Amino acid sequence: MTLQEQLRVDLTTAMKAKDSDRTGAIRILMGEFARQAEKVLSDEQVVDITKKLIKSERELLAAQGQEESAFMRIMAEYLPRQASEEEVHAWITENIDFSSFANKMQAMKPIMQHFGNSVDGNMVKKVMQSFE
Numbered sequence: 001m002t003l004q005e006q007l008r009v010d011l012t013t014a015m016k017a018k019d020s021d022r023t024g025a026i027r028i029l030m031g032e033f034a035r036q037a038e039k040v041l042s043d044e045q046v047v048d049i050t051k052k053l054i055k056s057e058r059e060l061l062a063a064q065g066q067e068e069s070a071f072m073r074i075m076a077e078y079l080p081r082q083a084s085e086e087e088v089h090a091w092i093t094e095n096i097d098f099s100s101f102a103n104k105m106q107a108m109k110p111i112m113q114h115f116g117n118s119v120d121g122n123m124v125k126k127v128m129q130s131f132e
Contacts, residue, residue, distance in 0.1 A: 003046040025074040047117045083119045088127045
């Protein structure tokens, strides 16, 4: 079952359970799907859209002085397991030679290619700053 199909099933379940937070969050996500050129999206596209919505919500909450919302928690459930800072640090230590780059931040590309959707770019940047 694709992630998009799972969301449809979860929407029905949430509606039957009268879970208004989950119903609203999934409807917002599915509304974003409707704006896409294709009607059937790959799991990677669904994850990208979900990340974009979470980032937007995080920025909105930061402007209001809040940290997290029910919407963000629900959307995060549909993301792949995220790599921890320790996992990223260990991989960088084993696989990246910073001396082969003009500056340290150029190493972001191979790191992001390795981890893909399982890591947040801001977290990788933070980990890389620990390599001084």
